[in-house]
Structure formats: C-alpha cells, structure tokens
Amino acid sequence: MNFELTEERRMLQDGLRRYLRDTVTPALIDAATEDASGHSDILWQGLAEMGVIGALFSEDDGGFGGAGFDLAVVFEEMGRAGAFEPLIESGILAGGLIAALGTGDQKALLEDVIAGGSILTLAHGEPGSRYDLAHVETQAVAGDGGHTLNGRKAVVVGAPAADRAIVSARVSGGVRDGDGISLFLVPLDADGIEMRTYPLNGGGRAAELTLTDVRVAEDARIGPEGGAFDALEAAHARASAAQCAEALGLMESIRELTVGYLQTRKQFGQPIGKFQALQHRMADMLIEIEQARSATINLAGHLDAPRAERERHVSAAKNLIGRASKLVVEESIQMHGGIGMTMEYALGHLAKRLTMVDHRFGDTDWHLERFIRLSAA
Amino acid sequence: MDLTYTDAQKAFRDEVRAFLDERLPRRLSDKVAGGKRLTKADYEEWHAILNDKGWLGVTWPKEHGGTGWDAVERHIFEEETTRANAPRIVPFGLNMLGPVLMKFGSEAQKAHYLPRILDGTDWWCQGYSEPGAGSDLASLKTTADRDGDHYVVNGQKTWTTLGQYADKIFCLVRTSKEGKPQQGISFLLIDMDSPGVTVRPIVLIDGEAEVNEVFFDNVRVPVENLVGEENKGWTYAKYLLTHERTNIAGVGFSQAVLANLKRIAGLEMQDGRPLIENALFAAKVAQVEIDLMAMATTNLRVVAAAAAGQAPGAESSMLKIKGTVIRQELNHLTRRAVGPYALPFVSEALEDGSNAEPAGPDYAMPAVQSYFNNRKLSIYGGSNEVQRQIISKAILEL
Numbered sequence: 001m002n003f004e005l006t007e008e009r010r011m012l013q014d015g016l017r018r019y020l021r022d023t024v025t026p027a028l029i030d031a032a033t034e035d036a037s038g039h040s041d042i043l044w045q046g047l048a049e050m051g052v053i054g055a056l057f058s059e060d061d062g063g064f065g066g067a068g069f070d071l072a073v074v075f076e077e078m079g080r081a082g083a084f085e086p087l088i089e090s091g092i093l094a095g096g097l098i099a100a101l102g103t104g105d106q107k108a109l110l111e112d113v114i115a116g117g118s119i120l121t122l123a124h125g126e127p128g129s130r131y132d133l134a135h136v137e138t139q140a141v142a143g144d145g146g147h148t149l150n151g152r153k154a155v156v157v158g159a160p161a162a163d164r165a166i167v168s169a170r171v172s173g174g175v176r177d178g179d180g181i182s183l184f185l186v187p188l189d190a191d192g193i194e195m196r197t198y199p200l201n202g203g204g205r206a207a208e209l210t211l212t213d214v215r216v217a218e219d220a221r222i223g224p225e226g227g228a229f230d231a232l233e234a235a236h237a238r239a240s241a242a243q244c245a246e247a248l249g250l251m252e253s254i255r256e257l258t259v260g261y262l263q264t265r266k267q268f269g270q271p272i273g274k275f276q277a278l279q280h281r282m283a284d285m286l287i288e289i290e291q292a293r294s295a296t297i298n299l300a301g302h303l304d305a306p307r308a309e310r311e312r313h314v315s316a317a318k319n320l321i322g323r324a325s326k327l328v329v330e331e332s333i334q335m336h337g338g339i340g341m342t343m344e345y346a347l348g349h350l351a352k353r354l355t356m357v358d359h360r361f362g363d364t365d366w367h368l369e370r371f372i373r374l375s376a377a
Numbered sequence: 378m379d380l381t382y383t384d385a386q387k388a389f390r391d392e393v394r395a396f397l398d399e400r401l402p403r404r405l406s407d408k409v410a411g412g413k414r415l416t417k418a419d420y421e422e423w424h425a426i427l428n429d430k431g432w433l434g435v436t437w438p439k440e441h442g443g444t445g446w447d448a449v450e451r452h453i454f455e456e457e458t459t460r461a462n463a464p465r466i467v468p469f470g471l472n473m474l475g476p477v478l479m480k481f482g483s484e485a486q487k488a489h490y491l492p493r494i495l496d497g498t499d500w501w502c503q504g505y506s507e508p509g510a511g512s513d514l515a516s517l518k519t520t521a522d523r524d525g526d527h528y529v530v531n532g533q534k535t536w537t538t539l540g541q542y543a544d545k546i547f548c549l550v551r552t553s554k555e556g557k558p559q560q561g562i563s564f565l566l567i568d569m570d571s572p573g574v575t576v577r578p579i580v581l582i583d584g585e586a587e588v589n590e591v592f593f594d595n596v597r598v599p600v601e602n603l604v605g606e607e608n609k610g611w612t613y614a615k616y617l618l619t620h621e622r623t624n625i626a627g628v629g630f631s632q633a634v635l636a637n638l639k640r641i642a643g644l645e646m647q648d649g650r651p652l653i654e655n656a657l658f659a660a661k662v663a664q665v666e667i668d669l670m671a672m673a674t675t676n677l678r679v680v681a682a683a684a685a686g687q688a689p690g691a692e693s694s695m696l697k698i699k700g701t702v703i704r705q706e707l708n709h710l711t712r713r714a715v716g717p718y719a720l721p722f723v724s725e726a727l728e729d730g731s732n733a734e735p736a737g738p739d740y741a742m743p744a745v746q747s748y749f750n751n752r753k754l755s756i757y758g759g760s761n762e763v764q765r766q767i768i769s770k771a772i773l774e775l
C-alpha cells in the first residue's frame with residue numbers, strides 16, 4: 001500500500017500548482033470569461049508547454065501519462081486555481097475518443113492537440129438527453145461516400161474555443177439505445193452547423209449546435225459504425241475522474257479561504273473562528289473533503305478495471321463528490337456572511353464552479369440510483 | 378383547537394383573491410413567476426396599485442393611512458400575494474422605517490415622511506451594516522459629529538439593498554464613544570443626494586447588483602433628521618428588527634417555489650420519464666413539502682399568538698431558521714431539476730427589454746440564480762447562527 005505520488009507526478013503537481021497560482025489571476029479569469037472563445041490562449045499555450053495536455057495521453061498516443069492518477073494530479077490543480085480551460089473536452093473526451101478508436105491517420109491529429117495547436121470538443125448531449133449517454137436523437141444517414149448529419153447538440157462546453165468537434169449521431173436503433181451510435185470528427189465551421197454560444201455559471205463558454213444536412217466524408221468517422229457507446233462510456237468515466245479531482249481542488253481552495261477568513265474576521269471582539277458553532281462545522285467540512293479525496297483516489301485507481309467495477313466507482317465518486325460539493329459551497333458561503341455572496345471575493349467564482357459539478361456527467365441522485373443498479377448486477 | 382379560518386377571515390381571503398385577479402398586472406406576475414429581475418418602476422407600479430386600494434401600509438394602523446389589519450389578516454394577505462406572484466413590497470420604508478417613526482418619531486417627522494412612504498415620493502434603504510459590523514452591529518463606526526444645527530457624517534455602510542434606487546437612507550451612526558457600544562448609537566435620516574454621499578454597486582453570485590456600498594464623506598445632515606433621542610438609536614433599531622421579522626417564515630414564497638418545482642420536474646425528462654415520477658426525486662420533494670405543511674402551522678400558531686396581543690419574541694427566530702432552510706432546499710431541488718441546462722448563464726436575459734435569449738428552457742436560468750441568490754436568506758436579517766444563539770438564550774435559557 002502506498003498513497004504517495006510518484007516522483008514525476010509530484011514534479012508535475014508542484015510545477016503546475018506554481019504556474020497556475022501565478023497565471024490564473026482574477027484579471028485572467030475576467031478576460032477569459034469575456035473573450036468570445038471563453039478561454040485564455042496564454043494559459044492554454046502555457047499548459048501545453050508544461051506537458052499538461054500530454055499528461056492526459058499515454059505514451060503510445062504521443063503523451064507522457066494518461067493513467068487515472070495523472071488525470072487526478074492535473075485536475076486537482078486546475079480546480080485549486082479555479083481555471084476553466086477546455087481540458088476535459090479536448091484532452092479527455094474528444095482527444096481520448098480519438099486515442100481509443102481512431103485509425104493511424106486520425107490519431108495523427110493528437111500531436112497537434114497535445115502541442116496546444118488544435119482544440120477539440122465532444123458534441124454529445126442533446127436538449128432532451130439529460131445525463132443518459134445512450135440518448136442520441138441526432139441522425140446520421142450514410143450515402144455518397146460519407147454521412148449526412150441532422151440534429152441538435154446541447155451545452156457543448158468548450159465549443160467556442162474549439163476548431164473541431166466529435167459529434168455523436170444515430171445510424172440505427174431507438175432514441176435511447178446504446179447500439180447504433182457513431183462518432184464523426186467535424187470542423188465547427190462546416191456548412192450546416194449553426195452555433196449559438198453563451199457564458200457559463202462557473203466560467204467558460206458553451207454552445208448549442210444545430211446541424212442541418214452537414215456532410216462528412218467516410219474518413220471523418222471515428223470508430224465502428226453504430227458501435228461507439230462503450231468508448232463513450234469509458235471516456236466519460238475518465239472525464240468524471242477528472243471532474244471529481246477538479247472538484248476536490250476547488251474544495252481545497254475554498255477550505256483554505258474559509259479557514260483564513262474564520263481566523264481573521266472579527267465580530268464581538270474575537271475572530272469568528274473562536275465560536276464553537278463555526279468550529280464544528282468547519283471540522284465537518286474537513287471530514288467531507290477528506291472523504292472526497294478518497295473517493296477520487298478510488299475512481300482514479302479503477303479507471304482501467306473491468307467495465308462493471310469501473311462504472312460502480314464512477315457512480316460512487318460522483319455521488320459522494322456531489323454531496324460534499326453542496327456542503328462545502330453552502331457552508332463556506334454561510335460562514336463568510338455577506339462577503340461570501342459577492343463576485344468580488346474569490347469564493348464567489350470557486351463556489352459557482354463547484355456547484356456546477358453536479359450538473360455534468362450525472363448528478364448526485366442519478367449516480368446513487370445507478371450505483372444501486374450496478375451493485376445489484 | 379380549530380385549524381380553519383373564521384367566516385369573516387374567509388371572506389377577507391376571497392376579497393384579497395378577487396383584488397389580485399383584477400388588479401395585479403399580468404406583466405408583473407409573469408416577471409415574478411419567470412424569475413425576471415424587477416426594475417424600480419415595476420416595484421413602484423405595484424406599490425401604487427396597493428396604495429390606491431389602501432393596502433400598501435400592511436402593518437400600519439388606520440390613523441397613518443395603513444390597513445389596520447390584525448396578524449391573521451396580514452398573514453392572509455401575505456400568503457395570497459406571494460402565491461399569486463405579486464412583486465414583494467419593498468420593506469425598507471413600509472415595514473422598517475414606518476413603524477419606527479410612528480413609535481419614536483416627532484410629530485413633524487410623522488407628518489412629513491409617512492405620507493411620502495405611502496405615495497412613493499421617497500424610496501428608503503437601510504444603512505445598518507458596515508464592513509466591520511455585521512452580526513456584531515453595535516460595533517459600528519460611522520460617526521455623526523454635531524456641528525451647530527447639523528451632524529457631520531463620516532464612514533461607510535455596506536450590503537445596502539437597492540440603495541441604487543433610494544432617495545433616502547436611515548442609518549445607525551455613532552454619536553458617542555462613551556459607555557457600552559450600544560449606548561452611543563443614534564438613528565439618523567439622510568438624503569442620498571447630499572454632497573459627500575457615494576454609492577458603489579456590488580455584484581452578487583447570481584450576477585445582479587442587488588446591494589451597494591454607501592460612503593459618507595463629511596455629509597451634513599440637519600439635526601431635525603435625528604429620530605428620537607441622541608444615543609438611543611439601539612433601542613429603536615431593536616424595535617425595528619421585530620418588524621423586520623414579520624413574514625420571516627416566507628410560507629407563501631415557499632409554496633410558490635414548491636409549485637414551480639413540481640411544474641419543472643413534470644416537464645424535465647430523466648431516462649425516459651418525467652423527473653417527478655423518479656422515486657428518489659419525488660421523495661425529496663415530498664420531504665420538503667411535509668416540512669412546509671408543518672411550518673405553515675407553526676407560523677399560524679405564532680400569528681394567532683400575535684393576534685391575541687403577544688409580541689412575537691424568540692419564536693420568530695425559529696420561523697426564520699426553518700423558513701429559510703425550507704426555501705433554500707426548494708431552491709436546491711429546483712436547480713437540480715434543470716439538469717445540464719443549469720450551466721448557461723446569459724445574465725442579460727433576466728433584464729427587462731433585453732433581446733438576449735436564455736439557452737434551454739426559460740425556467741432553467743432563474744432556477745439556478747435563485748439558488749445562488751437565496752443563500753442570502755440565512756445570512757441577512759440576523760444570520761441563522763445568531764438566531765440559534767437567541768433561541769438558546771431566550772427560550773432554552775442555556
């Protein structure tokens with residue numbers, strides 16, 4: 001048993017923490033939020049240069065890591081800084097799917113992705129799909145040496161920053177069938193794609209995509225015709241691990257801010273941290289954050305386990321992180337008083353970002369039910 | 378024991394409902410129901426409609442142009458108006474300053490200010506909190522020094538709700554540094570357009586600048602703007618707080634939020650079925666509904682005691698805590714109900730006259746912003762921690 005990070009991972013962690021602390025300033029957050037792309041080029045290039053995007057891919061795919069604990073190290077630091085670059089979207093979801101399913105030619109694109117030259121995203125969720133990964137209404141009709149795509153994609157995070165998206169579409173089966181889903185790599189400026197972009201709670205931007213008779217060539221398909229579901233689920237397991245680690249980093253930052261505030265804010269002639277009512281709640285918060293760390297470790301350590309075991313850990317971690325996030329958000333704001341309600345103080349952005357964790361890749365209760373089903377199987 | 382209203386009270390309720398049917402503009406109730414931001418003009422429009430009917434001074438006696446209603450009638454009015462999605466009555470002039478002036482103000486102050494509160498001439502804001510004085514309000518530092526027939530005010534107030542709309546601010550200021558901190562506080566009325574007053578808006582986590590900082594730099598205030606006696610302001614402030622805590626349970630608000638939550642959960646589909654049919658989600662909604670049913674009765678018990686002439690004391694602390702916990706849980710479930718469409722934040726779409734369109738269903742964004750905004754409920758009006766202190770001291774005598 002050993003819960004220490006390897007030497008390489010510790011170096012990555014130290015370097016990244018220092019880099020992000022110096023780079024992700026309130027000014028950078030504001031600028032990235034206001035930029036039409038919803039991200040920061042400077043930060044993205046910096047991350048690429050440090051090898052952070054590469055750390056999400058295995059050596060076989062041109063990266064320098066790719067294991068669960070590499071993701072955990074990277075995303076805990078991203079969370080700690082409150083950064084909102086499209087790393088999950090480009091590196092883990094779209095990039096990960098190309099790595100898992102792509103042909104040699106298709107994988108050649110990963111070099112540019114790892115170097116920061118190309119940003120990808122995954123356009124999978126739809127207006128009615130909520131958290132169901134099998135729910136795909138967008139249609140792909142084969143013919144003329146390619147496919148024609150029609151449909152709508154919802155809340156495509158990172159789309160305004162991306163040049164290409166992997167779009168999921170149904171070639172056969174019913175709306176909620178796992179079978180019959182294909183993936184296509186599509187330039188976002190392709191004819192027939194209409195993109196409505198908007199900012200997000202917690203930072204960054206997303207878009208609603210409408211696809212009207214979008215033509216894609218045969219070599220745009222990533223993976224087998226109609227057989228993308230398993231890879232989609234595996235990519236979402238990795239994305240969930242990254243998101244849990246990010247949530248953990250956010251919680252750690254919030255904990256530091258809140259403890260610091262309890263030590264310095266004085267009312268009734270003493271630091272409010274001297275009030276036992278608040279001490280006990282801060283202690284409870286710490287316990288839940290440690291639980292969140294363990295849940296994240298559990299998941300990161302099981303990303304390569306057989307599907308049933310892996311997915312059980314996905315749901316366990318997402319359920320626990322969902323509960324811990326809510327507690328940390330609500331308690332930290334409450335213990336700050338009025339100042340915790342403002343966007344002028346660092347807590348505001350971090351708390352909003354942490355709240356949104358429960359609105360992607362399945363929420364607390366959705367995963368609780370899924371955990372029960374997976375455990376019974 | 379009788380849980381029902383008397384015939385007279387039922388008739389009154391029907392009268393309120395008929396009035397709301399007829400006079401509450403659809404434009405306003407749609408905005409409230411849809412979670413849109415209300416403008417100053419929206420509030421003023423609703424105030425004027427109520428005033429026209431003689432129903433604006435809800436807590437005021439008849440002699441000052443109020444309704445003269447008892448606690449049960451006030452409760453019925455509050456419940457019906459919130460359920461009908463009427464804009465809230467802005468409390469600062471009507472529920473806070475008005476009662477203080479009636480009890481402690483001079484005849485001249487009553488004659489001058491009270492009618493102006495009712496007819497909307499003056500929009501008041503509340504200047505209590507300071508950066509260093511929140512829960513420990515008595516530690517406030519803004520000073521008012523006597524100079525001939527003026528006070529000269531220096532310092533800063535903060536968290537001033539809707540101060541950007543206000544013509545006037547009622548302030549707690551320090552007029553003496555002798556004795557206990559509570560003893561040197563006075564209650565002063567200040568014109569917002571006096572030279573030396575500056576207002577800076579503060580954007581909250583829901584994206585709206587609902588509160589402000591208000592700075593005072595050598596602001597000259599005529600001595601006749603002092604309410605009551607110098608250095609007695611703390612007594613008046615405490616009196617005001619008991620009024621601030623009427624309708625603290627927010628039962629009507631919670632009922633409106635619950636109805637909206639059920640509507641949304643009926644529209645949202647999860648794994649092929651309406652979310653409201655999901656057993657786990659339905660159980661959570663039911664749990665809050667059960668709490669709310671009981672709290673409505675707790676609230677009525679306090680209302681009945683008040684109608685019988687007992688001043689609401691520490692009981693209102695219980696209502697404040699339970700009422701805010703219930704509202705916040707309802708807001709949480711509503712946020713959760715909207716799923717991935719909780720992410721988009723098109724702030725302008727909540728503003729009047731904006732062409733910006735929300736992403737996803739139109740109920741999604743207000744659901745999320747209400748969740749963020751209503752974190753305030755357990756912070757202001759005496760935080761829930763402070764309320765627990767009051768309960769443990771005043772009721773439990775611990």
Ligand SMILES: Cc1cc2nc3c(=O)[nH]c(=O)nc-3n(C[C@H](O)[C@H](O)[C@H](O)COP(=O)(O)OP(=O)(O)OC[C@H]3O[C@@H](n4cnc5c(N)ncnc54)[C@H](O)[C@@H]3O)c2cc1C
Nearest residue numbers: 275334335337338503505506511512536538753757760762
């Ligand atoms: C949206 C909003 C609108 C507001 N509008 C107005 C307004 O119009 N006018 C106005 O004057 N004020 C207004 N306020 C201010 C409000 O009254 C204060 O925020 C409140 O009194 C708490 O003070 P504080 O924010 O300084 O927090 P603090 O008093 O610093 O409290 C921080 C934390 O410590 C806790 N705490 C403090 N003392 C104790 C104790 N003894 N034991 C245990 N815990 C304790 C608190 O409960 C809180 O959790 C508003 C606040 C908000 C958020």
